[in-house]
Amino acid sequence: MKLPTLVNHPPDVSPPPGNLPVIAPIYQSVKYEFETVDDTLRMLRGETPGYFYMRASNPTTRQLELTLAQLQGRDDCLATASGVNAIAQTLIGLTKQGDHILCFVETYGPTRNIIRRLLARFGVEHTMLSIEDMAGIENVLATRPTRLVIFESPTNPITKVADIERLVELAHRHGALAVMDNTFAGFHQHGEYEVDLFVHSLTKYASGTGDVMGGAVIGRRDLIEGLRADFAVLGALLDPHAAFLVQRGLKTYFVRYRDQTRAAQAVAEHLAAHAAVSKVHYPGLPGHPQAALARKQMREAGTVVSFDLKEGGEAARRFSEGLKLFALTASLGSTESLVMAPQLIGTRDFTAEQARQSGIAAGTVRLSIGLEDLGDLIADIDQALAG
Numbered sequence: 001m002k003l004p005t006l007v008n009h010p011p012d013v014s015p016p017p018g019n020l021p022v023i024a025p026i027y028q029s030v031k032y033e034f035e036t037v038d039d040t041l042r043m044l045r046g047e048t049p050g051y052f053y054m055r056a057s058n059p060t061t062r063q064l065e066l067t068l069a070q071l072q073g074r075d076d077c078l079a080t081a082s083g084v085n086a087i088a089q090t091l092i093g094l095t096k097q098g099d100h101i102l103c104f105v106e107t108y109g110p111t112r113n114i115i116r117r118l119l120a121r122f123g124v125e126h127t128m129l130s131i132e133d134m135a136g137i138e139n140v141l142a143t144r145p146t147r148l149v150i151f152e153s154p155t156n157p158i159t160k161v162a163d164i165e166r167l168v169e170l171a172h173r174h175g176a177l178a179v180m181d182n183t184f185a186g187f188h189q190h191g192e193y194e195v196d197l198f199v200h201s202l203t204k205y206a207s208g209t210g211d212v213m214g215g216a217v218i219g220r221r222d223l224i225e226g227l228r229a230d231f232a233v234l235g236a237l238l239d240p241h242a243a244f245l246v247q248r249g250l251k252t253y254f255v256r257y258r259d260q261t262r263a264a265q266a267v268a269e270h271l272a273a274h275a276a277v278s279k280v281h282y283p284g285l286p287g288h289p290q291a292a293l294a295r296k297q298m299r300e301a302g303t304v305v306s307f308d309l310k311e312g313g314e315a316a317r318r319f320s321e322g323l324k325l326f327a328l329t330a331s332l333g334s335t336e337s338l339v340m341a342p343q344l345i346g347t348r349d350f351t352a353e354q355a356r357q358s359g360i361a362a363g364t365v366r367l368s369i370g371l372e373d374l375g376d377l378i379a380d381i382d383q384a385l386a387g
């Protein structure tokens, strides 16, 4: 073998049988070969297991998919390039021209955008209600054939708690699928409800470190298989290097979620007692409008704490800019604490009535509580409130 040949066919260093790596390697290979055409065809027909081309599947991403499916208590999962990608492709994969979607004012902004702009271009219609309007939800589902209901709980940023059991029961009674964006609650919650498909941003709690993007759709095998074909042609699968980083992040998922939730509870209680604050939105507070429902549905209330400053938008801007330990930016569920000022919370597409229903006020600030020392975080909040 001449050297130019050697560099393209390097020595095989696979560990010998019985000598396995403790951490699965990153399978950073686009192609997977078989010895024969027939073996390749058998695999492509689904008669034998294996991999062929990274865009359709690869072992590193598959390991993450199988882990996430088990965490959420479902059969199967598809990991995608971002959370928004998981949402967009799930909605595209499930709908066709003339279908109707029920979504909510409290739905994550980019999801509203996908439904109202992108899907509308392809003739998919929607109704947008408040997640609190159970009578309206019941009426729409009873009177209009609906392909799917997409909802979140707790919602962003006001942390309203959706009645999952009721929503899912209503959707199923009227022949609609229930799709839940479970990003805020995490993989270990809500699995006991009959939700058909869970979508998640892996960019948040799964990785935890805020250095990688990813998304997932998790559900029954038949639904995931149906989506898999569309996802593959749209080129949406999560890259193996990103999948490896998310898989690594998951090792500390439970301790991070627990410790960050405990700190969030303490921050919420501290803010609730502060004279500058008119309202705190946190499902773990006894005064939360759906505190009993939150206790029933959630073992942990999560790490997002929102609150309204009495003095409104400019005071909220000063507070957000005055924090030293909280990064003024998007996202949540990272080990570092984050803050969103009201001016950055996307509500531009709302009518006046929808803005009222959303519960977002001029002085609403969203905090995502990280893993820093709790005393340091509270001292930082106090100095920013005083400034």
Ligand SMILES: Cc1ncc(COP(=O)(O)O)c(C=O)c1O
Residues within 6 Å of the ligand: 082, 083, 084, 085, 108, 152, 156, 181, 183, 184, 200, 201, 202, 203, 204, 213, 214, 215, 331, 332
């Ligand atoms: C509830 C929710 N769903 C989906 C997403 C989108 O995830 P990604 O940023 O990974 O696309 C986010 C991001 O903030 C989110 O908060």
